[in-house]
Amino acid sequence: MAVGILLVGGFGTRLKPLTNESPKPMLPVAGLPVTEHQILAAKKAGIHTLVLATSYLADVFTPYFGDGSKWGIKILYAVEKEPLGTGGAIRNAAELLGRDEPIVIFNGDVLSRHSIAAQIDFHIAKKADVTLHLIEVEDARAFGCVPTDDSGRVTAFLEKMENPVSRSINAGCYVFSPSVLDEIPLGAVVSIERETFPTLVQSARAVFGYKEQAYWLDVGTPAALFKGSRDLVAGDFVLMPGAVVAPTARITGGSAIGADTVVEAGAVIIDCIIGNNVRVGEGAQLSHCFVAHGTHVPAAAIKESIYLSATAELPISL
Numbered sequence: 663m664a665v666g667i668l669l670v671g672g673f674g675t676r677l678k679p680l681t682n683e684s685p686k687p688m689l690p691v692a693g694l695p696v697t698e699h700q701i702l703a704a705k706k707a708g709i710h711t712l713v714l715a716t717s718y719l720a721d722v723f724t725p726y727f728g729d730g731s732k733w734g735i736k737i738l739y740a741v742e743k744e745p746l747g748t749g750g751a752i753r754n755a756a757e758l759l760g761r762d763e764p765i766v767i768f769n770g771d772v773l774s775r776h777s778i779a780a781q782i783d784f785h786i787a788k789k790a791d792v793t794l795h796l797i798e799v800e801d802a803r804a805f806g807c808v809p810t811d812d813s814g815r816v817t818a819f820l821e822k823m824e825n826p827v828s829r830s831i832n833a834g835c836y837v838f839s840p841s842v843l844d845e846i847p848l849g850a851v852v853s854i855e856r857e858t859f860p861t862l863v864q865s866a867r868a869v870f871g872y873k874e875q876a877y878w879l880d881v882g883t884p885a886a887l888f889k890g891s892r893d894l895v896a897g898d899f900v901l902m903p904g905a906v907v908a909p910t911a912r913i914t915g916g917s918a919i920g921a922d923t924v925v926e927a928g929a930v931i932i933d934c935i936i937g938n939n940v941r942v943g944e945g946a947q948l949s950h951c952f953v954a955h956g957t958h959v960p961a962a963a964i965k966e967s968i969y970l971s972a973t974a975e976l977p978i979s980l
């Protein structure tokens with residue numbers, strides 16, 4: 663068994679304007695918030711308690727996830743008044759957890775189908791201080807890379823570079839032995855990637871890489887968020903409970919239609935993410951659009967690559 667921390671407090675700057683009114687982890691992917699997909703995966707791996715480390719737009723999480731009983735998992739909340747960075751957030755959230763089980767940390771913007779349970783087992787078998795999920799990419803130039811030796815031990819944390827020495831990158835899911843978390847200073851701004859990990863490796867601590875090539879996507883940009891949603895829809899469209907679509911409307915391109923949304927006659931929706939309680943008016947044509955929860959799209963509106971909310975209409979680059 664294990665406990666976990668979900669990092670959900672970042673500003674999500676690269677996802678603007680989608681994150682103007684919603685934190686990135688609450689953006690819907692195939693009808694459910696990114697965080698909800700992660701909670702389902704954590705539960706499947708035997709994690710029984712999760713702390714959501716929130717900061718930006720922190721109030722949005724509690725009404726949705728409550729105490730977690732709907733998902734059969736205990737959910738707690740650690741709110742940072744000012745963002746503490748990834749390392750500071752983890753240390754702050756760990757105050758709510760015991761110290762007798764491994765602590766699994768999730769970046770709140772990753773969709774991954776790797777086996778979290780196998781990663782925890784690997785961590786225990788290696789008697790590691792920290793075990794990172796590593797994923798191989800074709801071109802690691804856009805990422806920092808994480809080389810390992812034959813035993814799987816991490817030998818360096820390298821920043822982005824023109825000729826990466828390894829194709830393995832940090833996939834954003836870490837297992838920590840609890841005592842190691844306590845070495846991060848409490849209440850300070852710390853980056854786990856730029857400070858904690860390089861320091862642990864330099865001081866020859868047992869930092870291991872768990873390599874599993876499963877489906878993996880960082881949904882940190884609008885194009886990636888749309889891809890993640892299409893991948894999970896895996897067909898023309900998905901309708902969430904209570905959604906009503908007129909028989910003459912056409913929905914395609916891996917679109918997701920949120921709960922209790924109404925799509926009126928003759929509307930055309932191609933490769934869109936449509937939130938909950940939206941009304942898409944008669945004959946409206948939307949392609950590659952993100953429509954926030956509760957928005958009314960007027961009849962006959964024609965929009966392409968647009969973010970629409972009740973108060974804003976802004977272009978998005980996909």
Ligand code: GTP
Pocket residue numbers: 669670671672673674675676677686687715716717742744745746747748751769770771882
């Ligand atoms: P960008 O601004 O677009 O880079 O996005 P981001 O703010 O989400 O940053 P990044 O993608 O580097 O963050 C990785 C994960 O850590 C995301 O799930 C963030 O929500 C989370 N995160 C980043 N900074 C903080 C922080 O200061 N506090 C908390 N609680 N979470 C954070």
